[in-house]
Amino acid sequence: MWFYKKQADVKVDGNTIMVTLKVDNITTVEEMTDITVNGDDLYYKGKTTLYINGEEIASYGPCQEHYVKVNDDFSQIVIGRWEGTVTSDEPDFTPYPICEKYLADGTNIEYELVDGQWVEVETEYAEYFVDGSLLCTRWQYPGCEEERENSVLVSYSNDTLIAKEVVLRHGNLYTETSTLTKVLE
Secondary structure (H helix, E strand, O other): OOOOOOOOEEEEEOOEEEEEEEEOOEEEEEEEEEEEEEOOEEEEEEEEEEEEOOEEEEEEEEEEEEEEOOOOOOOOOOOEEEEEEEEEOOOOOOOEEEEEEEOOOOEEEEEEEEOOEEEEOOOOEEEEEEEOOEEEEEEEOOOOOOEEEEEEEEEEEOOEEEEEEEEEEOOEEEEEEEEEEEEOO
């Protein structure tokens, strides 16, 4: 639900997993076959097919997927208030300040800089979860659609946390990097 924003149907049959997501007249089917787990490595053949009104529109794969188990656990590290800067490899990107507070109950607070002071941003809800080095957040501003970000927490040292996120802008993929320092309250 965090990825698709909708509940997906998951079927496991031996060494095959099918994930089907239906939203209105669009159906996406992701098939994972030839699944192999070897130590900390997961391999499988992946194929994704997109249907509109039952008609196949596009198909990607099969392609070999490889994932490595993450042994890092940032779930307790992220709790607290963080201030820093977001940069990007996008040409002409202007770095901007950021401030977030992650609470132990899975909610978070976003702040914006107003006249040199951090002011809490009004949201209908704002929540997050951490799994290993993956930080997923979702929030909704009043009267707007839900927004989401998924970041990889790359490192933590000396109260400094580095997070990276891939974003699609103007048809191109860019990496945004948040460099955050823990603020003691």
